[in-house]
Amino acid sequence: MAQSRTAPDASRRNPSSRRAILAAALDLVGEVGYTKLTVEGIAGRAGVGKQTIYRWWPSKGAVLFDAFLTLNEGQDGEVQTLPDSGDLEADLKLVLRATVAELNDPRYDEPMRALSTEITHDPALAAAYAERLDGPLRQLKRERLHSAQRAGQLAEELDLDVAIEMVWGPLLNRWLHRSGPLTPEYADQVVETALHGLRPRP
Amino acid sequence: MAQSRTAPDASRRNPSSRRAILAAALDLVGEVGYTKLTVEGIAGRAGVGKQTIYRWWPSKGAVLFDAFLTLNEGQDGEVQTLPDSGDLEADLKLVLRATVAELNDPRYDEPMRALSTEITHDPALAAAYAERLDGPLRQLKRERLHSAQRAGQLAEELDLDVAIEMVWGPLLNRWLHRSGPLTPEYADQVVETALHGLRPRP
Amino acid sequence: MAQSRTAPDASRRNPSSRRAILAAALDLVGEVGYTKLTVEGIAGRAGVGKQTIYRWWPSKGAVLFDAFLTLNEGQDGEVQTLPDSGDLEADLKLVLRATVAELNDPRYDEPMRALSTEITHDPALAAAYAERLDGPLRQLKRERLHSAQRAGQLAEELDLDVAIEMVWGPLLNRWLHRSGPLTPEYADQVVETALHGLRPRP
Amino acid sequence: MAQSRTAPDASRRNPSSRRAILAAALDLVGEVGYTKLTVEGIAGRAGVGKQTIYRWWPSKGAVLFDAFLTLNEGQDGEVQTLPDSGDLEADLKLVLRATVAELNDPRYDEPMRALSTEITHDPALAAAYAERLDGPLRQLKRERLHSAQRAGQLAEELDLDVAIEMVWGPLLNRWLHRSGPLTPEYADQVVETALHGLRPRP
DNA sequence: TTGTAATCGAGACGGTACGTCATGTCTTGCG
DNA sequence: CGCAAGACATGACGTACCGTCTCGATTACAA
Numbered sequence: 091m092a093q094s095r096t097a098p099d100a101s102r103r104n105p106s107s108r109r110a111i112l113a114a115a116l117d118l119v120g121e122v123g124y125t126k127l128t129v130e131g132i133a134g135r136a137g138v139g140k141q142t143i144y145r146w147w148p149s150k151g152a153v154l155f156d157a158f159l160t161l162n163e164g165q166d167g168e169v170q171t172l173p174d175s176g177d178l179e180a181d182l183k184l185v186l187r188a189t190v191a192e193l194n195d196p197r198y199d200e201p202m203r204a205l206s207t208e209i210t211h212d213p214a215l216a217a218a219y220a221e222r223l224d225g226p227l228r229q230l231k232r233e234r235l236h237s238a239q240r241a242g243q244l245a246e247e248l249d250l251d252v253a254i255e256m257v258w259g260p261l262l263n264r265w266l267h268r269s270g271p272l273t274p275e276y277a278d279q280v281v282e283t284a285l286h287g288l289r290p291r292p
Numbered sequence: 293m294a295q296s297r298t299a300p301d302a303s304r305r306n307p308s309s310r311r312a313i314l315a316a317a318l319d320l321v322g323e324v325g326y327t328k329l330t331v332e333g334i335a336g337r338a339g340v341g342k343q344t345i346y347r348w349w350p351s352k353g354a355v356l357f358d359a360f361l362t363l364n365e366g367q368d369g370e371v372q373t374l375p376d377s378g379d380l381e382a383d384l385k386l387v388l389r390a391t392v393a394e395l396n397d398p399r400y401d402e403p404m405r406a407l408s409t410e411i412t413h414d415p416a417l418a419a420a421y422a423e424r425l426d427g428p429l430r431q432l433k434r435e436r437l438h439s440a441q442r443a444g445q446l447a448e449e450l451d452l453d454v455a456i457e458m459v460w461g462p463l464l465n466r467w468l469h470r471s472g473p474l475t476p477e478y479a480d481q482v483v484e485t486a487l488h489g490l491r492p493r494p
Numbered sequence: 495m496a497q498s499r500t501a502p503d504a505s506r507r508n509p510s511s512r513r514a515i516l517a518a519a520l521d522l523v524g525e526v527g528y529t530k531l532t533v534e535g536i537a538g539r540a541g542v543g544k545q546t547i548y549r550w551w552p553s554k555g556a557v558l559f560d561a562f563l564t565l566n567e568g569q570d571g572e573v574q575t576l577p578d579s580g581d582l583e584a585d586l587k588l589v590l591r592a593t594v595a596e597l598n599d600p601r602y603d604e605p606m607r608a609l610s611t612e613i614t615h616d617p618a619l620a621a622a623y624a625e626r627l628d629g630p631l632r633q634l635k636r637e638r639l640h641s642a643q644r645a646g647q648l649a650e651e652l653d654l655d656v657a658i659e660m661v662w663g664p665l666l667n668r669w670l671h672r673s674g675p676l677t678p679e680y681a682d683q684v685v686e687t688a689l690h691g692l693r694p695r696p
Numbered sequence: 697m698a699q700s701r702t703a704p705d706a707s708r709r710n711p712s713s714r715r716a717i718l719a720a721a722l723d724l725v726g727e728v729g730y731t732k733l734t735v736e737g738i739a740g741r742a743g744v745g746k747q748t749i750y751r752w753w754p755s756k757g758a759v760l761f762d763a764f765l766t767l768n769e770g771q772d773g774e775v776q777t778l779p780d781s782g783d784l785e786a787d788l789k790l791v792l793r794a795t796v797a798e799l800n801d802p803r804y805d806e807p808m809r810a811l812s813t814e815i816t817h818d819p820a821l822a823a824a825y826a827e828r829l830d831g832p833l834r835q836l837k838r839e840r841l842h843s844a845q846r847a848g849q850l851a852e853e854l855d856l857d858v859a860i861e862m863v864w865g866p867l868l869n870r871w872l873h874r875s876g877p878l879t880p881e882y883a884d885q886v887v888e889t890a891l892h893g894l895r896p897r898p
Numbered sequence: 899t900t901g902t903a904a905t906c907g908a909g910a911c912g913g914t915a916c917g918t919c920a921t922g923t924c925t926t927g928c929g
Numbered sequence: 930c931g932c933a934a935g936a937c938a939t940g941a942c943g944t945a946c947c948g949t950c951t952c953g954a955t956t957a958c959a960a
Contacts, residue, residue, distance in 0.1 A: 102926070102936055125413055128915060139938045144917065207409045209469050211326055216470040224471065245492045251472065252462070252481050253490050259461035260454070266468075267411055268418040269426065270453065279454050287489025288437075288455050290447045304904055304957080332946060341907045346948065506910055506952070529817055532941060543912040548943065611813045613873055615730055620874040628875065649896045655876065656866070656885050657894050663865035664858070670872075671815055672822040673830065674857065683858050691893025692859050694851045708931055734920060745933040750922065 098145050110136035111143060112157040116201060119154060124204035127154075151208030151215050158205055159222055172230050178238040179285055186261060186277035193265045194272060206266060228254060257284050300347050312338035313345060314359040318403055321356065326406035329356075353410030353417050360407055361424055374436040380445045381487055383436065388463060388479035395467045396474060408468060430456060458486050502549050514540035515547060516561040520605060523558060528608035531558075555612030555619055562609055563626055576634050582642040583689055590665060590681035597669045597676060610670060632658060660688050704751050716742035717749060718763040722807055725760065730810035733760075757814030757821050764811055765828055778840040784849045785891055787840065792867060792883035799871045800878060812872060834860060863890050 114135035119127050129150055133140045147153045173181045192198050209216045231254045238244045244253070260280050264270050316337035321329050331352055335342045349355045375383045394400050411418045433456050440446045446455070462482050466472050518539035523531050533554055537544045551557045577585045596602050613620045635658045642648045648657070664684050668674050720741035725733045735756055739746045753759045779787045798804050815822045837860045844850045850859070866886050870876050 099935070102934090104937070107937075123413065129917085130915060133938095137938085139936095139940090140917080141919090141939090142937065145936075203412050206469070207412060210405050210409055213470060219469070220471060224469075242492065244490050245488070248485070248490060249481060252478075252485050255462035255465060255471075256458060256482065256485055256490070259463075259465040260457035261461075262465055263457060263461040267408070267421070267426075268415060269422060269457070276454075279451060280458065283450070283454050283458055283489075284486075285490050286447070287485075287491070288446050288450060288458070288487050289489070290444060292494055301904065306905065306956095309906075330946060331948085335907090339907080341905095341909080342948080343908090343950085344906065347905080503909075506908095508911070511911075527817065533943085534941060537912090541912080543910095543914095544943080545913090545945090546911065549910075607816050610873070611816060614809050614813055617874060623873070624875060628873075646896060648894050649892070652889070652894060653885060656882075656889050659866035659869060659875075660862060660886065660889055660894070663867075663869040664861035665865075667861060667865040667868055671812070671825070671830075672819060673826060673861075680858075683855060684862065687854070687858050687862055687893075688890075689894050690851070691889075691895070692850050692854055692862070692891050693893070694848060705930075710931070713932075735922085736920060739933090743933080745931095745935080746922080747924085747934090748932060751931085 103146065104142075107136070107138050107142055108146070109160075111138055111153060112160055114138075115153045115157045116161065119201045119204045120197060123200055124207060127204065129153075149208075149212070149215075151205075151212055154201070154204055154208060155215055155218060155223075158201070162223060170230075172234040174234055174237055176241070178234075178241075178243045179281060181234065182257060182281045182285075183278050186257070186281055187274045189258070189261060190272055190274055190277045193261075203266070231258075253284075257281065305348065306344075309338070309340050309344055310348070311362075313340055313355065314362050316340075317355050317359045318363065321403045321406045322399060325402055326409060329406065331355075351410075351414070351417075353407075353414055356403070356406055356410060357417055357420060357425075360403070364425065372432075374432050376436060376439055378443070380436075380440040380443075381483060384459060384483045384487075385480050388459070388483055389476045391460070391463060392474055392476055392479045395463075405468070433460075455486075459483065507550065508546075511540070511542050511546055512550070513564075515542055515557065516564050518542075519557045519561045520565065523605045523608050524601060527604055528611060531608065533557075553612075553616070555616055558605070558608055558612060559619055559622060559627075562605070566627060574634075576638040578638060578641055580645070582638075582645075582647045583685060585638065586661060586685045586689075587682050590661070590685055591678045593662070593665060594676055594678055594681045597665075607670070635662075657688075661685065709752065710748075713742070713744050713748055714752070715766075717744055717759065718766050720744075721759050721763045722767065725807045725810045726803060729806055730813060733810065735759075755814075755818070755821075757811075757818055758824075760807070760811055760814060761821055761824060761829075764807070768829065776836075778836050780840055780843055782847070784840075784844040784847075785887060788863060788887045788891075789884050792863070792887060793880045795864070795867060796878055796880055796883045799867075809872070837864075859890075863887065 111132060114132045115127070118131055118135055122131070127150065129140060129143055132138075132150075132153065133143055143153065147156065173184055175181055193202070205219075209219050228251075232250050235244060235248075235250045235253055239246065239248065239250070257280065261272070261277065264276070265272050270276070313334060316334045317329070320333055320337055324333070329352065331342060331345055334340075334352075334355065335345055345355065349358065374387055377383055395404070407421075411421050430453075434452050437446060437450075437452045437455055441448065441450065441452070459482065463474070463479065466478070467474050472478070515536060518536045519531070522535050522539055526535070531554065533544060533547055536542075536554075536557065537547055547557060551560065576589055579585055597606070609623070613623050632655075636654050639648060639652075639654045639657055643650065643652065643654070661684065665676070665681065668680070669676050674680070717738060720738045721733070724737055724741055728737070733756065735746060735749055738744075738756075738759065739749055749759065753762065779790055781787055799808070811825070815825050834857075838856050841850060841854075841856045841859055845852065845854065845856070863886065867878070867883065870882070871878050876882070
């Protein structure tokens with residue numbers, strides 16, 4: 091299956107250039123922000139020619155995305171499963187508080203906003219994100235919820251994907267649009283409300 | 293409160309130039325997308341000098357924001373209140389299905405993504421958004437939920453803001469990150485799940 | 495008579511930028527040579543944006559050409575006429591020796607080679623050169639020869655343009671192709687040989 | 697005489713690559729012109745790696761020069777001597793008309809301009825040119841003039857190199873700088889004027 | 899009625915970054 | 930080892946926009 095435009099030969103790729111580029115991209119997006127992140131800047135910081143970036147990535151966003159990928163693969167072994175103490179509410183609060191902490195961490199905030207923006211405007215990148223980054227994490231969440239479902243802590247007819255979005259959606263939205271303070275208490279509140287529902291207790 | 297740099301005199305502002313600029317911004321963001329939207333492009337399309345834009349708006353995002361504002365004020369009278377038939381679930385489904393339809397409408401999709409991106413990266417704009425665009429709408433939602441609360445359809449101790457985010461958050465997230473199909477059925481599912489909670493019915 | 499591509503408005507042109515560009519071009523061609531002369535270099539040296547060069551000149555060669563033009567117009571008044579002592583041979587030797595000196599002057603050598611190269615490869619520039627730079631000078635030469643012709647020192651049927659090329663051509667060729675030493679003696683020799691012809695004296 | 701940088705072993709050189717490179721250089725300079733002639737282009741057209749060019753030639757100009765050399769050696773046997781009918785004027789006109797024809801031939805025009813430019817800016821190449829290309833031809837000219845001198849058709853004290861430049865210089869200049877039409881009549885005129893001199897016939 | 903002071907369209911300006919192209923060096927794998 | 934292939938750091942290309950600026954020409958308020 092040949093490429094139309096003389097596809098570069100990946101076997102000849104210089105791996106240290108690749109690493110330098112991804113590291114530079116992550117560094118820079120944190121330092122100068124997404125809007126002022128430039129391909130020239132990345133190349134300069136990485137000690138690499140611009141062409142070496144354009145040869146292997148179609149866009150600034152793709153570089154950033156790859157940087158995130160390796161970041162996550164770098165920590166592999168770390169998050170293989172979500173905590174499962176048997177107490178779903180406690181476990182979810184734990185995880186969501188961790189998420190809140192990460193989103194509030196300036197080292198992650200700007201890069202993740204950048205990634206979100208790229209995904210927002212590039213469906214291809216969104217698909218890659220869904221498959222490579224969000225997918226595995228969502229699988230973990232699904233498994234934890236499924237375990238709870240088997241334990242009778244979640245409704246049998248519940249669509250787990252909807253459940254996931256109900257728990258994490260409010261958080262991400264508040265973070266992205268700064269529509270309110272992103273505190274551990276908020277995380278707790280969301281978990282409680284999602285589990286109990288909006289209706290009065292019977 | 294005087295500006296240091298000879299603040300422009302708003303009374304002398306040419307309203308037709310303003311309208312042309314906002315209209316051009318909306319048109320263009322739909323045509324060429326957020327990334328390729330330029331101040332020069334807006335000025336050219338609006339038949340206006342670049343300086344006329346820079347005189348009245350601090351950034352491209354501010355123009356876009358203003359364009360949305362006038363868009364909403366243009367339709368005023370339309371959404372003064374949310375439907376209140378007494379049946380909260382039905383009313384919410386109605387409203388969320390309308391939201392889904394809007395987000396899927398190509399005329400709104402790209403401009404709203406653009407606005408979202410600007411908000412993501414500009415806290416000042418986010419504040420303006422919270423006050424001028426999101427605020428009034430959220431107030432309507434809050435009122436509808438409050439009415440339901442008074443009718444005993446929602447828990448008394450419920451934080452209405454959390455409730456709002458639990459209902460609309462999943463939708464906005466799925467739209468923004470394209471993490472799944474954005475259908476009327478999904479809207480229904482979200483409403484039902486939010487109202488009942490994730491737990492099994494007792 | 496409108497231009498097709500939104501011709502720039504010459505009346506708004508910044509004359510000091512123009513001067514800085516031409517001066518920088520002349521300086522740089524002398525310093526780094528024609529091959530390494532770059533538009534970016536000129537812009538940098540002149541403290542000017544690249545676009546300001548591209549706005550007003552179609553090519554690097556055109557800038558260089560303009561630089562020569564202003565150089566010559568700058569010295570106006572200097573060479574209005576060629577010396578006419580009545581002794582054609584002496585006058586020509588004087589002029590040719592001056593030309594030799596100029597061609598050997600490092601300040602002129604490199605820039606003139608650059609100009610020659612541009613003319614060689616760009617007919618449009620060659621036409622401009624013929625009209626604006628070579629033309630006036632050639633007219634002076636023609637006049638001096640015509641004066642000699644009237645004085646009976648040149649053949650009546652002589653084509654003065656051919657005569658001019660016979661006198662200056664050898665010099666320019668030797669200079670351009672370095673086909674031999676370019677000395678005052680050579681200048682004298684050329685004048686003598688051209689005047690007497692190659693044939694034996696009768 | 698060892699090179700510092702592991703001089704390539706000429707005996708292992710692939711002669712067919714060499715020929716392909718020289719042919720490609722000549723073809724391309726005619727097709728795209730001197731300015732757009734690139735080493736990559738030559739390598740691509742020749743089906744050769746870039747390194748094979750850089751290994752054997754120091755510069756683009758050297759390739760071009762070599763291409764000319766082989767071109768001339770290819771026609772060897774053709775011009776071993778200049779015509780010598782005894783009538784110098786007729787013979788010179790014949791030769792100069794041939795030169796005019798060659799310079800006007802589009803197959804030779806662009807390549808020769810390219811070579812001329814390289815020579816203009818590279819003294820080393822100019823020396824090589826003087827020795828390998830111009831030298832032999834000049835020797836033929838010198839011999840023909842010498843023959844005429846012996847026959848009493850040229851002045852005894854004449855410097856034959858000056859004479860050669862007086863005859864060919866005007867032609868080359870007019871060609872290179874396009875300072876006038878390059879016609880057979882012009883060739884004749886130059887010959888006549890050079891032989892008779894500018895002075896009136898006695 | 900006539901300044902006079904602002905906005906306006908237009909667009910030149912010094913810059914930064916774009917994405918492409920060519921340079922000359924280096925590395926890989928074939929013959 | 931020469932060679933075809935092509936990745937690499939470098940740097941210039943010519944273009945697109947940035948945000949500032951200057952230029953008449955309207956336009957509206959104050960003298």
